[in-house]
Amino acid sequence: MTGLGAERIQVGAGGRLVVDGVDCTAQSGTVTAVIGPNGAGKSTLLRALAAVSRPDSGTVRYGDQDAFALPRRQRARLAALVEQDATTELDLTVADSVALGRLPHEGLWGADLAERDRVVTESLEAVGMVAFADRRVTSLSGGERQRALLAKALAQATPLLLLDEPTNHLDIAAQLATLALLRSMAASGTTVLAALHDLGHAAAYSDSVLVLAGGRVVAAGPTQEVLVPDLIRRVYGVDAVVLTHPGTGRPVLALSEPAPVPTR
Numbered sequence: 001m002t003g004l005g006a007e008r009i010q011v012g013a014g015g016r017l018v019v020d021g022v023d024c025t026a027q028s029g030t031v032t033a034v035i036g037p038n039g040a041g042k043s044t045l046l047r048a049l050a051a052v053s054r055p056d057s058g059t060v061r062y063g064d065q066d067a068f069a070l071p072r073r074q075r076a077r078l079a080a081l082v083e084q085d086a087t088t089e090l091d092l093t094v095a096d097s098v099a100l101g102r103l104p105h106e107g108l109w110g111a112d113l114a115e116r117d118r119v120v121t122e123s124l125e126a127v128g129m130v131a132f133a134d135r136r137v138t139s140l141s142g143g144e145r146q147r148a149l150l151a152k153a154l155a156q157a158t159p160l161l162l163l164d165e166p167t168n169h170l171d172i173a174a175q176l177a178t179l180a181l182l183r184s185m186a187a188s189g190t191t192v193l194a195a196l197h198d199l200g201h202a203a204a205y206s207d208s209v210l211v212l213a214g215g216r217v218v219a220a221g222p223t224q225e226v227l228v229p230d231l232i233r234r235v236y237g238v239d240a241v242v243l244t245h246p247g248t249g250r251p252v253l254a255l256s257e258p259a260p261v262p263t264r
Protein backbone atom coordinates (compact mmCIF):
# COMPACT_ATOMS: atom_id res chain seq x y z
CA MET A 1 0.00 0.00 0.00
CA THR A 2 1.56 3.26 -1.13
CA GLY A 3 -0.03 6.62 -0.47
CA LEU A 4 1.19 9.91 -1.82
CA GLY A 5 2.21 12.99 0.14
CA ALA A 6 3.47 16.30 -1.15
CA GLU A 7 4.43 19.43 0.72
CA ARG A 8 4.93 23.04 -0.31
CA ILE A 9 5.18 22.30 -4.03
CA GLN A 10 6.17 25.37 -6.04
CA VAL A 11 6.58 25.51 -9.80
CA GLY A 12 7.37 28.68 -11.72
CA ALA A 13 6.65 29.28 -15.40
CA GLY A 14 6.63 32.44 -17.48
CA GLY A 15 8.02 34.48 -14.59
CA ARG A 16 5.35 33.56 -12.03
CA LEU A 17 4.41 30.73 -9.72
CA VAL A 18 1.82 28.53 -11.44
CA VAL A 19 1.84 26.10 -8.51
CA ASP A 20 2.31 28.05 -5.33
CA GLY A 21 2.93 26.14 -2.13
CA VAL A 22 0.62 23.17 -2.64
CA ASP A 23 0.28 20.46 0.01
CA CYS A 24 -1.46 17.27 -1.02
CA THR A 25 -2.07 13.83 0.43
CA ALA A 26 -3.76 10.84 -1.16
CA GLN A 27 -4.41 7.59 0.69
CA SER A 28 -3.99 4.23 -0.95
CA GLY A 29 -7.28 2.71 -2.03
CA THR A 30 -8.88 6.07 -2.78
CA VAL A 31 -9.67 8.25 -5.78
CA THR A 32 -8.73 11.92 -5.42
CA ALA A 33 -10.14 14.37 -7.96
CA VAL A 34 -7.97 17.41 -8.70
CA ILE A 35 -10.31 20.13 -9.88
CA GLY A 36 -10.11 23.84 -10.67
CA PRO A 37 -10.62 26.28 -13.52
CA ASN A 38 -8.48 26.38 -16.68
CA GLY A 39 -4.94 27.40 -15.84
CA ALA A 40 -5.33 26.58 -12.13
CA GLY A 41 -2.16 24.47 -12.19
CA LYS A 42 -3.63 20.95 -12.26
CA SER A 43 -1.42 19.54 -15.03
CA THR A 44 1.69 21.19 -13.64
CA LEU A 45 0.96 19.77 -10.19
CA LEU A 46 0.30 16.26 -11.54
CA ARG A 47 3.63 16.29 -13.42
CA ALA A 48 5.39 17.24 -10.20
CA LEU A 49 3.51 14.60 -8.17
CA ALA A 50 4.38 11.95 -10.79
CA ALA A 51 8.01 13.12 -10.57
CA VAL A 52 7.99 13.71 -14.33
CA SER A 53 9.30 17.22 -13.76
CA ARG A 54 11.02 18.36 -10.61
CA PRO A 55 9.27 21.27 -8.89
CA ASP A 56 11.31 24.35 -8.00
CA SER A 57 10.78 23.46 -4.36
CA GLY A 58 8.81 21.09 -2.16
CA THR A 59 8.82 17.38 -1.49
CA VAL A 60 6.95 14.44 -2.96
CA ARG A 61 6.73 11.12 -1.08
CA TYR A 62 5.57 7.74 -2.33
CA GLY A 63 4.80 5.93 0.90
CA ASP A 64 7.76 6.96 3.04
CA GLN A 65 10.17 7.35 0.12
CA ASP A 66 11.33 10.64 -1.39
CA ALA A 67 10.14 10.34 -5.01
CA PHE A 68 13.02 12.36 -6.43
CA ALA A 69 15.65 10.39 -4.52
CA LEU A 70 14.55 7.12 -6.14
CA PRO A 71 16.30 5.73 -9.22
CA ARG A 72 14.17 6.42 -12.32
CA ARG A 73 13.34 2.73 -12.86
CA GLN A 74 12.19 2.22 -9.28
CA ARG A 75 10.11 5.39 -9.49
CA ALA A 76 8.46 4.08 -12.67
CA ARG A 77 7.48 0.95 -10.78
CA LEU A 78 5.68 3.12 -8.22
CA ALA A 79 3.95 5.87 -10.19
CA ALA A 80 2.41 6.14 -13.67
CA LEU A 81 1.11 9.31 -15.29
CA VAL A 82 -1.44 9.47 -18.09
CA GLU A 83 -0.83 12.89 -19.57
CA GLN A 84 -3.41 15.11 -21.19
CA ASP A 85 -3.43 14.75 -24.98
CA ALA A 86 -0.06 13.02 -24.92
CA THR A 87 1.18 12.37 -28.41
CA THR A 88 3.81 9.91 -29.44
CA GLU A 89 6.26 10.32 -32.26
CA LEU A 90 6.83 6.58 -32.29
CA ASP A 91 5.03 4.71 -35.03
CA LEU A 92 4.25 1.66 -32.88
CA THR A 93 1.38 -0.73 -32.81
CA VAL A 94 -1.00 -0.32 -29.88
CA ALA A 95 0.28 -3.58 -28.34
CA ASP A 96 3.93 -2.46 -28.61
CA SER A 97 3.08 0.94 -27.17
CA VAL A 98 1.28 -0.66 -24.20
CA ALA A 99 4.24 -3.04 -23.77
CA LEU A 100 6.46 0.00 -23.10
CA GLY A 101 4.63 0.21 -19.78
CA ARG A 102 6.31 -3.08 -18.80
CA LEU A 103 9.89 -1.77 -19.22
CA PRO A 104 10.40 -0.77 -15.58
CA HIS A 105 9.54 -4.34 -14.54
CA GLU A 106 11.67 -6.19 -17.05
CA GLY A 107 15.18 -7.48 -16.39
CA LEU A 108 18.17 -5.98 -18.13
CA TRP A 109 18.95 -9.34 -19.72
CA GLY A 110 15.66 -9.87 -21.47
CA ALA A 111 11.99 -9.88 -20.65
CA ASP A 112 9.60 -12.70 -19.86
CA LEU A 113 7.69 -12.34 -23.12
CA ALA A 114 4.76 -14.53 -22.04
CA GLU A 115 4.30 -12.36 -18.95
CA ARG A 116 4.56 -9.20 -21.08
CA ASP A 117 1.93 -10.48 -23.53
CA ARG A 118 -0.38 -11.49 -20.68
CA VAL A 119 -0.22 -8.06 -19.04
CA VAL A 120 -0.58 -6.21 -22.35
CA THR A 121 -3.68 -8.24 -23.23
CA GLU A 122 -5.19 -7.75 -19.76
CA SER A 123 -4.54 -4.00 -19.96
CA LEU A 124 -6.11 -3.73 -23.41
CA GLU A 125 -9.10 -5.75 -22.20
CA ALA A 126 -9.56 -3.40 -19.25
CA VAL A 127 -10.01 -0.44 -21.59
CA GLY A 128 -11.90 -2.31 -24.34
CA MET A 129 -9.07 -2.03 -26.89
CA VAL A 130 -8.11 -5.64 -27.64
CA ALA A 131 -9.41 -5.33 -31.21
CA PHE A 132 -6.95 -2.47 -31.79
CA ALA A 133 -3.81 -4.35 -30.64
CA ASP A 134 -2.22 -4.47 -34.12
CA ARG A 135 -3.25 -0.99 -35.23
CA ARG A 136 -0.69 1.82 -35.43
CA VAL A 137 -1.08 4.28 -32.56
CA THR A 138 -0.84 7.11 -35.08
CA SER A 139 -3.99 5.81 -36.84
CA LEU A 140 -6.21 5.95 -33.73
CA SER A 141 -9.02 8.40 -33.07
CA GLY A 142 -8.70 10.75 -30.10
CA GLY A 143 -10.79 8.53 -27.80
CA GLU A 144 -9.04 5.33 -28.92
CA ARG A 145 -5.67 6.97 -28.30
CA GLN A 146 -6.78 8.07 -24.83
CA ARG A 147 -7.74 4.48 -23.99
CA ALA A 148 -4.45 3.15 -25.36
CA LEU A 149 -2.57 5.59 -23.11
CA LEU A 150 -4.56 4.37 -20.13
CA ALA A 151 -3.78 0.75 -21.06
CA LYS A 152 -0.05 1.59 -21.10
CA ALA A 153 -0.34 3.05 -17.60
CA LEU A 154 -2.26 -0.05 -16.44
CA ALA A 155 0.51 -2.25 -17.86
CA GLN A 156 2.96 -0.28 -15.73
CA ALA A 157 1.09 -1.79 -12.76
CA THR A 158 2.02 0.91 -10.26
CA PRO A 159 0.49 1.45 -6.82
CA LEU A 160 0.11 5.16 -7.71
CA LEU A 161 -1.82 6.19 -10.80
CA LEU A 162 -2.04 9.84 -11.84
CA LEU A 163 -4.23 10.92 -14.74
CA ASP A 164 -4.69 14.28 -16.41
CA GLU A 165 -8.26 14.53 -17.65
CA PRO A 166 -8.57 10.82 -18.43
CA THR A 167 -12.07 11.22 -19.88
CA ASN A 168 -10.92 13.65 -22.60
CA HIS A 169 -12.12 12.64 -26.08
CA LEU A 170 -14.18 9.74 -24.72
CA ASP A 171 -17.85 9.20 -25.50
CA ILE A 172 -20.14 9.08 -22.48
CA ALA A 173 -20.11 5.28 -22.15
CA ALA A 174 -16.31 5.21 -22.34
CA GLN A 175 -16.08 8.08 -19.82
CA LEU A 176 -18.18 6.17 -17.30
CA ALA A 177 -16.31 2.92 -17.99
CA THR A 178 -13.00 4.70 -17.39
CA LEU A 179 -14.19 6.25 -14.13
CA ALA A 180 -15.56 2.88 -12.99
CA LEU A 181 -12.19 1.32 -13.82
CA LEU A 182 -10.43 3.92 -11.66
CA ARG A 183 -12.81 3.10 -8.81
CA SER A 184 -12.14 -0.62 -9.14
CA MET A 185 -8.38 0.04 -9.18
CA ALA A 186 -8.76 2.02 -5.97
CA ALA A 187 -10.81 -0.84 -4.51
CA SER A 188 -7.81 -3.08 -5.07
CA GLY A 189 -5.49 -0.67 -3.29
CA THR A 190 -4.24 1.73 -5.98
CA THR A 191 -3.86 5.39 -5.07
CA VAL A 192 -5.61 7.26 -7.87
CA LEU A 193 -5.33 11.01 -8.53
CA ALA A 194 -7.16 12.41 -11.54
CA ALA A 195 -7.54 15.95 -12.81
CA LEU A 196 -11.18 16.25 -13.84
CA HIS A 197 -13.14 19.09 -15.41
CA ASP A 198 -16.53 17.49 -14.98
CA LEU A 199 -17.62 18.26 -11.42
CA GLY A 200 -20.39 15.69 -11.77
CA HIS A 201 -17.77 13.01 -12.32
CA ALA A 202 -15.75 14.26 -9.37
CA ALA A 203 -18.90 14.16 -7.20
CA ALA A 204 -19.91 10.68 -8.34
CA TYR A 205 -16.55 8.90 -8.44
CA SER A 206 -14.04 10.50 -6.06
CA ASP A 207 -13.46 10.01 -2.35
CA SER A 208 -11.55 13.25 -1.93
CA VAL A 209 -11.19 16.48 -3.82
CA LEU A 210 -8.27 18.88 -4.13
CA VAL A 211 -9.46 22.23 -5.41
CA LEU A 212 -6.89 24.47 -7.07
CA ALA A 213 -7.26 28.05 -8.23
CA GLY A 214 -4.43 30.35 -9.25
CA GLY A 215 -1.89 27.68 -8.32
CA ARG A 216 -3.07 27.44 -4.72
CA VAL A 217 -5.20 24.99 -2.78
CA VAL A 218 -8.61 26.53 -2.18
CA ALA A 219 -10.05 23.48 -0.42
CA ALA A 220 -9.23 19.83 0.12
CA GLY A 221 -10.97 16.94 1.82
CA PRO A 222 -13.78 14.41 1.49
CA THR A 223 -15.79 14.98 -1.70
CA GLN A 224 -19.16 15.43 -0.01
CA GLU A 225 -17.77 18.01 2.42
CA VAL A 226 -15.78 20.00 -0.13
CA LEU A 227 -17.93 19.95 -3.25
CA VAL A 228 -20.68 22.18 -1.91
CA PRO A 229 -22.54 25.02 -3.67
CA ASP A 230 -20.66 27.80 -1.90
CA LEU A 231 -17.25 26.44 -2.97
CA ILE A 232 -18.43 25.84 -6.56
CA ARG A 233 -19.75 29.38 -6.83
CA ARG A 234 -16.56 30.83 -5.35
CA VAL A 235 -14.21 28.88 -7.61
CA TYR A 236 -16.18 28.67 -10.87
CA GLY A 237 -18.79 31.41 -10.53
CA VAL A 238 -21.65 29.01 -11.25
CA ASP A 239 -24.66 27.96 -9.21
CA ALA A 240 -24.95 24.39 -8.02
CA VAL A 241 -27.63 22.28 -6.41
CA VAL A 242 -26.43 19.06 -4.82
CA LEU A 243 -28.90 16.18 -5.14
CA THR A 244 -28.59 12.54 -4.17
CA HIS A 245 -28.62 9.83 -6.80
CA PRO A 246 -31.54 7.54 -5.92
CA GLY A 247 -29.61 4.44 -6.98
CA THR A 248 -26.05 5.00 -5.79
CA GLY A 249 -26.62 7.46 -2.95
CA ARG A 250 -23.75 9.52 -4.42
CA PRO A 251 -24.05 13.28 -4.91
CA VAL A 252 -25.35 14.54 -8.25
CA LEU A 253 -24.71 18.16 -9.21
CA ALA A 254 -27.16 20.33 -11.11
CA LEU A 255 -25.14 23.30 -12.40
CA SER A 256 -26.40 26.52 -13.91
CA GLU A 257 -25.33 30.01 -14.82
CA PRO A 258 -25.58 32.25 -11.77
CA ALA A 259 -29.00 33.87 -11.43
CA PRO A 260 -28.89 37.56 -12.46
CA VAL A 261 -28.85 40.00 -9.58
CA PRO A 262 -32.34 41.60 -9.46
CA THR A 263 -32.37 45.31 -10.33
CA ARG A 264 -34.99 47.73 -9.09
Ligand SMILES: Nc1ncnc2c1ncn2[C@@H]1O[C@H](COP(=O)(O)OP(=O)(O)OP(=O)(O)O)[C@@H](O)[C@H]1O
Nearest residue numbers: 013014015018036037038039040041042043044045
Ligand atom coordinates in the same frame (compact mmCIF):
# COMPACT_ATOMS: atom_id res chain seq x y z
N1 LIG B 1 5.99 27.46 -20.20
C1 LIG B 1 5.07 28.27 -19.69
N2 LIG B 1 5.18 29.62 -19.77
C2 LIG B 1 4.23 30.42 -19.24
N3 LIG B 1 3.15 29.97 -18.57
C3 LIG B 1 3.00 28.65 -18.47
C4 LIG B 1 3.95 27.72 -18.99
N4 LIG B 1 3.53 26.48 -18.70
C5 LIG B 1 2.37 26.60 -18.02
N5 LIG B 1 2.05 27.92 -17.89
C6 LIG B 1 0.86 28.47 -17.23
O1 LIG B 1 0.71 27.81 -16.01
C7 LIG B 1 -0.66 27.81 -15.63
C8 LIG B 1 -1.03 26.41 -15.15
O2 LIG B 1 -1.07 25.55 -16.29
P1 LIG B 1 -1.65 24.07 -16.15
O3 LIG B 1 -1.57 23.46 -17.50
O4 LIG B 1 -0.99 23.40 -15.02
O5 LIG B 1 -3.17 24.39 -15.77
P2 LIG B 1 -4.42 23.41 -15.71
O6 LIG B 1 -5.11 23.66 -14.42
O7 LIG B 1 -4.02 22.03 -16.01
O8 LIG B 1 -5.29 24.00 -16.90
P3 LIG B 1 -6.39 23.34 -17.89
O9 LIG B 1 -7.61 23.06 -17.07
O10 LIG B 1 -6.64 24.46 -18.87
O11 LIG B 1 -5.79 22.12 -18.53
C9 LIG B 1 -1.43 28.29 -16.85
O12 LIG B 1 -1.83 29.63 -16.64
C10 LIG B 1 -0.44 28.20 -17.97
O13 LIG B 1 -0.68 29.19 -18.98
